[in-house]
Amino acid sequence: MLTRLLLSLALLLLVVVGGDAASSDIDWWENAALYQIYPRSFQDSDGDGIGDLQGITRRLAYLKEIGITATWLSPIFSSPMSDFGYDISNFTEIDQIFGTLADFDAMMVQAKALGLKIILDFVPNHSSDECEWFQKSVNRQDGYDDFYVWDDGKLNEQTGEREPPSNWISVFGGPQWTWHETRQQYFLHQFQVKQPDLNFSNPMVREHMLEVLEFWLDRGVDGFRIDAVPHIYEHRNADGSYPDEPISGWSINPEAYDYHDHIYTKDQPATVDLMYEWRDFLLEYQAKNGGDTRVLLAEAYSAVETLSAYFGNGTRQGTQLPMNFQLMYLSGYSTARDVVSSIDYWMNTMWEQHQTANWVVGNHDTQRVANRMGAHKVDLLNVIVNALPGASVTYYGEEIGMSNVETECTEISCDDRDGERTPMQWAPLKNGDFSSGESTWLPLSPDYERYNVRTERGVARSSLQVFKGLQQLKSSSAFLAFKEEGGFSYEALTEQVLQIVRTNQRNEEYRILVNMGNNIERIRGLSNKVYEYVLVTAYSVHTPGEKADLSGLLVLMPYEASVLRWVA
Numbered sequence: 001m002l003t004r005l006l007l008s009l010a011l012l013l014l015v016v017v018g019g020d021a022a023s024s025d026i027d028w029w030e031n032a033a034l035y036q037i038y039p040r041s042f043q044d045s046d047g048d049g050i051g052d053l054q055g056i057t058r059r060l061a062y063l064k065e066i067g068i069t070a071t072w073l074s075p076i077f078s079s080p081m082s083d084f085g086y087d088i089s090n091f092t093e094i095d096q097i098f099g100t101l102a103d104f105d106a107m108m109v110q111a112k113a114l115g116l117k118i119i120l121d122f123v124p125n126h127s128s129d130e131c132e133w134f135q136k137s138v139n140r141q142d143g144y145d146d147f148y149v150w151d152d153g154k155l156n157e158q159t160g161e162r163e164p165p166s167n168w169i170s171v172f173g174g175p176q177w178t179w180h181e182t183r184q185q186y187f188l189h190q191f192q193v194k195q196p197d198l199n200f201s202n203p204m205v206r207e208h209m210l211e212v213l214e215f216w217l218d219r220g221v222d223g224f225r226i227d228a229v230p231h232i233y234e235h236r237n238a239d240g241s242y243p244d245e246p247i248s249g250w251s252i253n254p255e256a257y258d259y260h261d262h263i264y265t266k267d268q269p270a271t272v273d274l275m276y277e278w279r280d281f282l283l284e285y286q287a288k289n290g291g292d293t294r295v296l297l298a299e300a301y302s303a304v305e306t307l308s309a310y311f312g313n314g315t316r317q318g319t320q321l322p323m324n325f326q327l328m329y330l331s332g333y334s335t336a337r338d339v340v341s342s343i344d345y346w347m348n349t350m351w352e353q354h355q356t357a358n359w360v361v362g363n364h365d366t367q368r369v370a371n372r373m374g375a376h377k378v379d380l381l382n383v384i385v386n387a388l389p390g391a392s393v394t395y396y397g398e399e400i401g402m403s404n405v406e407t408e409c410t411e412i413s414c415d416d417r418d419g420e421r422t423p424m425q426w427a428p429l430k431n432g433d434f435s436s437g438e439s440t441w442l443p444l445s446p447d448y449e450r451y452n453v454r455t456e457r458g459v460a461r462s463s464l465q466v467f468k469g470l471q472q473l474k475s476s477s478a479f480l481a482f483k484e485e486g487g488f489s490y491e492a493l494t495e496q497v498l499q500i501v502r503t504n505q506r507n508e509e510y511r512i513l514v515n516m517g518n519n520i521e522r523i524r525g526l527s528n529k530v531y532e533y534v535l536v537t538a539y540s541v542h543t544p545g546e547k548a549d550l551s552g553l554l555v556l557m558p559y560e561a562s563v564l565r566w567v568a
């Protein structure tokens with residue numbers, strides 16, 4: 001008893017004397033550097049031209065090198081690959097293209113040895129039509145009858161013909177309802193025909209999904225990134241019929257997804273409770289099994305108020321990282337003031353209510369930054385997302401400035417998103433050192449001999465070096481003070497110059513200056529202190545170590561980003 005008392009007194013003293021209350025209440029995910037791997041394109045180990053798990057394992061040390069905390073993998077599960085793994089036929093089996101469960105376990109061992117966290121993609125909205133569950137449902141097998149969303153449809157009174165239950169359009173275009181000959185009913189699919197939606201009003205579906213989560217948790221994963229969250233539930237009238245969606249006015253093509261306003265097929269209220277249910281499951285799992293916090297990332301292109309509900313409501317906790325896509329909407333024309341508006345959109349709600357932030361740079365559905373904003377702005381965006389408080393989410397290859405590749409339709413793939421899914425550029429070698437095979441499933445970018453990891457390691461101000469430098473700042477006491485009152489600020493100093501300040505308000509402060517425009521910018525009297533350049537991008541005329549008295553004039557070159565530090 002006495003020793004316990006003494007021990008807690010000692011601990012108390014430590015906390016008081018250390019005084020660093022800031023970092024002690026930061027959980028690992030709150031300021032994590034997250035990294036998305038698209039497994040088909042990261043590293044091929046067997047020469048078939050498609051990336052795989054053994055390849056990822058071999059490259060995990062690279063993630064450590066560049067300062068990544070956790071990586072999430074796009075789906076690696078059994079799949080007919082109609083949507084490259086987002087059509088899962090078995091949620092607890094590794095697709096043979098990627099390897100085996102033993103390969104997965106070996107990857108986990110290596111990740112743990114390096115101190116890297118692994119997050120899996122979790123695709124609850126739908127399965128593949130080749131999933132055993134769907135086959136059982138088609139045949140109305142006991143317990144599986146209601147596993148998916150089936151409906152007889154309506155009879156058109158004029159023509160006497162059968163019609164789909166509602167006018168809903170799928171995300172990829174065309175009707176959301178498809179007639180199934182065997183079952184003689186329509187089934188719902190918010191995405192491809194080969195991706196039938198599961199019925200989440202069915203407790204057995206939810207139970208099966210929890211079993212899926214548990215299966216992977218038991219194999220050591222640190223969390224899940226939940227795919228297509230807004231699409232999980234659909235509205236159904238009390239009499240079992242489905243309401244039509246109104247015309248949005250955003251598209252003139254009646255076959256296009258944007259033609260309707262998705263008030264009945266997106267962000268239905270039950271989704272919020274589902275997020276709480278899953279989080280509770282992870283919390284229970286952690287209480288039982290120990291270890292670090294397991295996280296949930298949610299993919300939801302939804303209004304910030306909805307994302308706020310997904311995070312939690314004061315009594316319940318939900319997904320820690322509802323992904324913030326605001327910065328993905330910036331273009332080459334965006335000014336510093338535009339950037340501030342995008343940041344504000346998130347912060348005014350999410351920081352105000354929950355003290356949380358995350359910043360997504362890109363993903364496998366969106367053009368790369370080099371194409372969205374211009375190659376000369378890749379570093380600027382990398383600086384911004386890593387200088388802002390919270391977690392950053394980098395899509396593989398953005399750290400070396402990869403760009404979209406013009407691809408042609410092949411037998412393997414014909415998807416308008418192929419351009420941002422090309423093989424990782426590792427070295428100026430055959431196939432960029434991605435694969436030893438004769439060909440790769442998508443072509444390498446023609447620029448890979450210039451933009452690749454090995455070359456950029458040797459260039460002082462390459463995108464890779466800037467990225468690495470930013471990750472190192474994250475562990476400084478100024479960056480760790482972000483949850484303290486006044487620990488950070490951001491503003492547009494001029495139309496084109498963004499400033500982010502990170503400070504512990506005692507002895508260390510960083511000013512991150514980003515010139516989004518193509519003019520030389522002059523800024524006077526920023527501070528009465530003398531700073532030192534610690535990180536500069538290729539457009540800067542300064543060198544690390546150089547002093548800057550910010551009571552005077554500071555000049556920024558076009559597209560320059562610089563990080564300056566003051567220490568007492």
Ligand SMILES: *[C@@H]1O[C@H](CO)[C@@H](O)[C@H](O)[C@H]1NC(C)=O
Binds near residue numbers: 090091092093
């Ligand atoms: C998934 O695969 C595992 C292992 O191969 C098997 O035991 C299980 O029954 C399969 N589940 C489904 C739904 O097909």
Ligand SMILES: *[C@@H]1O[C@H](CO)[C@@H](O)[C@H](O)[C@H]1NC(C)=O
Binds near residue numbers: 200236
């Ligand atoms: C979903 O399952 C529930 C419970 O089994 C059932 O009551 C409901 O009718 C099903 N919904 C659909 C659209 O099939």
Ligand SMILES: *[C@@H]1O[C@H](CO)[C@@H](O)[C@H](O)[C@H]1NC(C)=O
Binds near residue numbers: 276313314315316
């Ligand atoms: C939070 O959500 C739960 C579940 O939906 C609900 O029971 C509870 O009342 C909500 N709390 C607040 C403060 O709104």
Ligand SMILES: CC(=O)N[C@H]1CO[C@H](CO)[C@@H](O)[C@@H]1O
Binds near residue numbers: 086123191228299364
């Ligand atoms: C960014 C992302 O994960 N997009 C996926 C969303 O879900 C659909 C259907 O599962 C996929 O096709 C997208 O690639």
Ligand SMILES: [Ca+2]
Binds near residue numbers: 049052
């Ligand atoms: Ca392979």
Ligand SMILES: [Ca+2]
Binds near residue numbers: 198
């Ligand atoms: Ca759904």
